[in-house]
Amino acid sequence: MDLTRRAFLTRTALIGCSAAASPLLTPISFAAAPFEQRFVVIILRGAMDGVDVVQPYGDRALAGLRPKLGFGEAAGALDLDGMFALHPGLAGLMPLWAAGELGFAHAVSTPYRDKRSHFDGQDLLEAGTAELGAATGRDGWLNRMLQTVPGLSTETAYAIGHDEMTVLSGRAPVANWAPDAALELSPQARRLMEKVMHDDPLFRDALAEALLLARVEGVMDDEAAMGGMAGMSGMAGMGGMEPATQGLGAIADFAAERLRGPARIAAFSIGGWDTHAGQSKAIGRALGELQETILRLKAGLGPIWGQTAVVAMTEFGRTARENGTGGTDHGTGGAALMAGGAIKGGRVYGEWPGLEERALYQGRDLMPTRDVRAYAGWIMRGLFGLETSLLESAVFPGLDMGKNPGLTL
DSSP states (O other): OOOOHHHHHHTGGGGTBOTTTOTTTSOOOOOBOSOOOEEEEEEETTOOOHHHHEEOTTSTTHHHHOTTTOOSGGGTOEESSSSOEEOGGGGGGHHHHHTTOEEEEEEEEOSOOSSOOHHHHHHHHHHTSSSOSGGGOSOOHHHHHHHTOSOOBSOOEEEESSSOOGGGOSSSOOEEEOTTOOBOOOHHHHHHHHHHHTTOHHHHHHHHHHHHHHHHHTSSOHHHHHHHTGGGGGGGGTTTOOOOOSHHHHHHHHHHHHHHTTOOEEEEEEOOOOOSSOHHHHHHHHHHHHHHHHHHHHHHHGGGGGGEEEEEEESOOBBSSOOTTSSOOBOSOEEEEEESTTBOOSOEESOOOOOSGGGSBTTTBOOOOEEHHHHHHHHHHHHHOOOHHHIIIIISTTOOOOSOOOOBO
């Protein structure tokens, strides 16, 4: 009986290939960019409370709005500049702040207003448009940026993790990877697959890409995986963290490994920011994950960190006032985090609107004073040399980026 490709693929379960996660059934495209800088976009899903993360403890109105949540040095926060203090959950990033490799943009938001739906807010954040709808399409702003770059080939961008990364969706080629997308093949099965697929470019190339990902994850080649993790050996002194084996640690490690090579763009998400109740404990856990992710990226990238910018963005902020359950509700203005050796850090960027009731948006939320897309746009302008007019028309349609805040070195 002839062994056709269809018959072969239906039998892959018998030789240890997980069909649900196999790149063989989901073709992967790769592209490489003609620039050396790296850009990592982290979507913080659930609406991070920027007023808690970057605490405006120099604003006298804060005490009346948050009498129980606590803030400032009395609550363990670390002074940044006399006006703002950093939540203790990110204390491990203070060396980056001191080195000028960590900064924040405060009182920012997308154009999304009033409805405060996580789903719509995240869609708008990743689309990078002023509104949602069929007319605006379903591609993401990071993919549209890639569409403006000529000469893409092999590996440029990775959407990493289990969540759909709309920010990287679009016509530009993007690879996808999740921590448990393992391809387990015996040497005999591997040789058989290579023989069957040798004369078909589509399946042959897909197999090669699948084996590449398997080697990166350490499934096919333990020695190669250990070599790729060599840069993580210095992590022992960073808060007692051990080399990651799953979850966000694996995502950060994989992103760093790819970015040390030909990849230039990575995007993934971190959840856990919807803090309606018990915010002190919940946001501490989420900040711990964000901190570990950034430190792992820095350690894994090694000298490439100096050419890297990381931006962490959320769909909207939270109410200025705490609620009766020790949390905060969906709001408007928030904060974004920026890190990396290519970032001009050591600063909290933005125009602070104040927390007096007359200064709040609708009397309840931090008033946005700048579009968060403008900060992402100026980072890409500094990293990749893209024209402002291109960013305002093709990447973020209709955006006025305003004055250059000087975010990159």
